[in-house]
Amino acid sequence: MLNERDIGEIVKQVVAKLNMTEESGTGMGIFDDMNKAIAAAKKAQEVLRVMTMDQREKIISRIRTKIIENAETLARMAVEETGMGNVGHKILKNRLVAEKTPGTEDITTVAWSGDRGLTLIEMGPFGVIGAITPCTNPSETVLCNSIGMIAGGNTVVFNPHPAAIKTSNFAVRLVNEASVEAGGPENIACSLLKPTLESSKIMMSHKDIPLIAATGGPGVVTAVLSSGKRGIGAGAGNPPALVDETADIRKAAEDIVNGCTFDNNLPCIAEKEIVAVDSIADELMNYMLTEQGCYLADKELQDKLTATVLTPKGLNRKCVGRSAKALLAMVGVEVSDDIRCIVFEGEKEHPLIREELMMPILGMVRAKDFDDAVEKAVWLEHGNRHSAHIHSKNVDNITKYAKAIDTAILVKNGPSYSAIGFGGEGFCTFTIASRTGEGLTSASTFTKRRRCVMCDSLCIR
Numbered sequence: 001m002l003n004e005r006d007i008g009e010i011v012k013q014v015v016a017k018l019n020m021t022e023e024s025g026t027g028m029g030i031f032d033d034m035n036k037a038i039a040a041a042k043k044a045q046e047v048l049r050v051m052t053m054d055q056r057e058k059i060i061s062r063i064r065t066k067i068i069e070n071a072e073t074l075a076r077m078a079v080e081e082t083g084m085g086n087v088g089h090k091i092l093k094n095r096l097v098a099e100k101t102p103g104t105e106d107i108t109t110v111a112w113s114g115d116r117g118l119t120l121i122e123m124g125p126f127g128v129i130g131a132i133t134p135c136t137n138p139s140e141t142v143l144c145n146s147i148g149m150i151a152g153g154n155t156v157v158f159n160p161h162p163a164a165i166k167t168s169n170f171a172v173r174l175v176n177e178a179s180v181e182a183g184g185p186e187n188i189a190c191s192l193l194k195p196t197l198e199s200s201k202i203m204m205s206h207k208d209i210p211l212i213a214a215t216g217g218p219g220v221v222t223a224v225l226s227s228g229k230r231g232i233g234a235g236a237g238n239p240p241a242l243v244d245e246t247a248d249i250r251k252a253a254e255d256i257v258n259g260c261t262f263d264n265n266l267p268c269i270a271e272k273e274i275v276a277v278d279s280i281a282d283e284l285m286n287y288m289l290t291e292q293g294c295y296l297a298d299k300e301l302q303d304k305l306t307a308t309v310l311t312p313k314g315l316n317r318k319c320v321g322r323s324a325k326a327l328l329a330m331v332g333v334e335v336s337d338d339i340r341c342i343v344f345e346g347e348k349e350h351p352l353i354r355e356e357l358m359m360p361i362l363g364m365v366r367a368k369d370f371d372d373a374v375e376k377a378v379w380l381e382h383g384n385r386h387s388a389h390i391h392s393k394n395v396d397n398i399t400k401y402a403k404a405i406d407t408a409i410l411v412k413n414g415p416s417y418s419a420i421g422f423g424g425e426g427f428c429t430f431t432i433a434s435r436t437g438e439g440l441t442s443a444s445t446f447t448k449r450r451r452c453v454m455c456d457s458l459c460i461r
Helices: 006-026 036-046 053-082 088-101 138-151 162-181 197-205 218-225 249-265 278-291 299-309 322-329 371-382 395-403 415-421
Strands: 110-114 117-125 128-134 155-160 191-194 211-215 232-233 240-243 273-277 294-295 341-345 361-366 387-391 409-412 447-455
Touching: 036 128, 036 155, 036 191, 053 138, 053 162, 088 138, 088 249, 110 240, 128 138, 128 162, 138 155, 138 162, 138 191, 138 211, 138 341, 162 191, 162 361, 191 371, 197 218, 197 415, 211 218, 218 232, 240 249, 249 278, 249 322, 249 341, 249 361, 249 387, 273 278, 273 371, 278 294, 278 341, 278 361, 299 322, 299 341, 322 341, 361 371, 371 395, 387 395, 387 415, 395 409, 409 415
Parallel strands: 128 155, 128 211, 155 191, 211 232, 240 273, 240 387, 273 361, 294 341, 341 361, 387 409
Antiparallel strands: 110 117, 117 447
């Protein structure tokens, strides 16, 4: 078992290796020019597209192994480079990508046969996919996208967030190492030494990029959807967690705080605020304070936090993905490591409630009854149609909320991360395309449907 010192040394060696790559220019999918990266990915796709499904699956299997072998290194690199998140939770996320991201089994065929013959609907590759990835989940998004896109027969060119370029490019290198080791081509995934806004524009307008997948804030998704290309947009969310009077209140408190604090609230699916029916609001708050390591912020502390984490231009990036202890230290409050979430009660218009913070600050809005709670939760979700959560034992209430909130993800009676297969059923993804309607993306998302018709033959009824 590696100790802290050993892991730190490994991270230093990896970063040094990547810095050497910057000086030399290229290597294992890393390029100094977007046009070169696209050309290399196109050449690799010509090889990949004629490989069998079994051969693709061998590459994916090797990628999974690489991820598991490097899960801790990737996690520590991300925290060191971005300053965001929690190493232990990022290890879990990387392993989740390796174990629960669908591969070629997601590529299926639909068939109809009858008196007039046989018709097939098959999934084919787009070619070279352009992908924009965030700094909040850098390795997870790169690796999850790579598995799905390669399974569909595509190659991919990434324009990663500049704040996580070393981590993202290390993940890209792992994908290419895995491909070569499994008998596939190099440059099956490509990236840039220094991605910029200009390089993303080149990618979005390039004739050899038919599909763009963007995982990030509303600005980048809007840019992709304005490109004139087919776009898959995974944008922002502000997921409310509604708790009604029928819920298991103690469990709800545990689930909500666990979900909110997972990787310091960086996942876009995480609980960002609570809407609680008045009759159980005090009980819920009490459980969070006495059993779940929460710190109650009074009005003065709320004002200090608001001034610290929000700026006229939006979120203070130095606060995103920081722990509750670190955030409290920024406003002059020292607490123990047991404190993992900052909680308070306020109106839905409170800036720390209405804004998506991506940090473990959890405001609770009180509602007079269930209908009022639904109305407030819908307002707080801001029409992103991304994610929402409810704790209730009333099926009618759950149904009413589901119809009203209309999100790509709705978690009932569990923590938010169960939506991506961690403690819940279903596959993993880190690109949740709520805005463009694909929902939780997988390999089949990155394919074109093709109809193949044989008239008056191959039906043997």
